[in-house]
Amino acid sequence: MVDRRRIVDLWHRGSARVLVTLVRVEGSSYRRPGAHLLIGDHASEYAGSISGGCLESEVVRKASWFIERGPTLRRYSTLFDDTADIPFGLGCGGVVDLLFEPVDSPECQALLHAMEASLRGEEFRILTRLPDANLTFGRVISDSSGKVVFRSASLAPEDLEAGSLHIFTEHLSGPQRLFVLGAGDDVQPLVSMASLLGWRVFVADGRAQLARAERFPEAESVSVLDSASRLDLQPQDAVVLMTHSYEQDRALLAGLLSAPVVPGYIGLLGASHRSSLLVSEAAALIGSTVAECCRRVWAPVGLDLGGDGAEAIALAVVAEVQSWRGGKLSEARRLTPERVAEQIAKGGASRYLRTQCAVGATE
Secondary structure, eight states, rough: HHHHHHHHHHHHTTTTEEEEEEEEEOOOHHHHHHOOOEEEEEEOOOOEOOOSSSHHHHHHHHHHHHTTTTTTTEEEEEEEEETSSOOOSSSSSSEEEEHHHETHHHHHHHHHHHHHHHTTTOOOEEEOOOBBBBOOOOEEEEEEOOOEEEETTTEEEOOOOTTTTTTEEEOOOOOEEEEEEEEEEEHHHHHHHHHHHHEEEEESOOTTTTTOOOOOTTTEEEOOOSSSSSSOTTTEEEEEEEESOOOHHHHHHHHTSSSSSSSSSEEEOOOOOOHHHHHHHHHHHHOHHHHHHTTEEESSSOOOOOOOOOHHHHHHHHHHHHHHHTOOOOOBBOOOOHHHHHHHHOOOOOHHHHHHHHHHEEE
């Protein structure tokens, strides 16, 4: 996502000439298909990457020559084999196909516009017919509703069949949105690390003396918040509760779990017993079951990476959210009704739960 921002920035400066896209990988590669490199007028002017640095200098040097006759495919090997027909065996372990296209073409301009819009949260599906001796290069771009927002003049609808060896499919999604509910000092490294990944970070806290924009310069917004219902949440959002106030966390968690749109990831900072009590009490507040509330909650927040202090905790939280975003987060990290019951049994019910049980017994 950071690469995409830099690519869009270079494009807006008006000096971009060639866009290079990694479209196919055989073996291993530092970058995955869909990685982009935008090249400017000078060798030192480029944004993005299509390898770990072993191909960029050669690609930047020759890119302008490659597109003299229009878009073209080039194959590079990073296998360590000095007898291979394909050059640049550098020991990285794979073969990559790169698409070179001139920035001033309608297809490239449409793709760059889609990249820019994706940074605002819009989503697109791009089908590109790769150039071949018998095939004309072309592109179709559709938005999240399936509406075609761009189609090459040379292409008919039947010309692009997803899954064909000559079709490269790319999905552009928006940056991860992270809502941090809490504005203490330990939130500052979390905001900084998340912003390094290109995420959109929102900080909110009920304490106006802490929720100040100058304390979190990398955040997209910093606000004073008294209710989670004021947040404009989406299913793909991540929320971390770290106010260090039990009452605030309980009210915010109840609001999140009863919202019309519940975020896909809710992380609770604190010990297992505290998190279990929070979920139990939030469930009671909103008239839900503990099992239903546990479906969205991950606690204690953060992967167990070791270390101590605000920076180490921030790294663990960002790592867990990134793992969840990539579909790699183990279900074992999710809070379960069994763990909640076990922790409450060990530590005893809170005064709130005891009060609720007493009230229930008299009804």
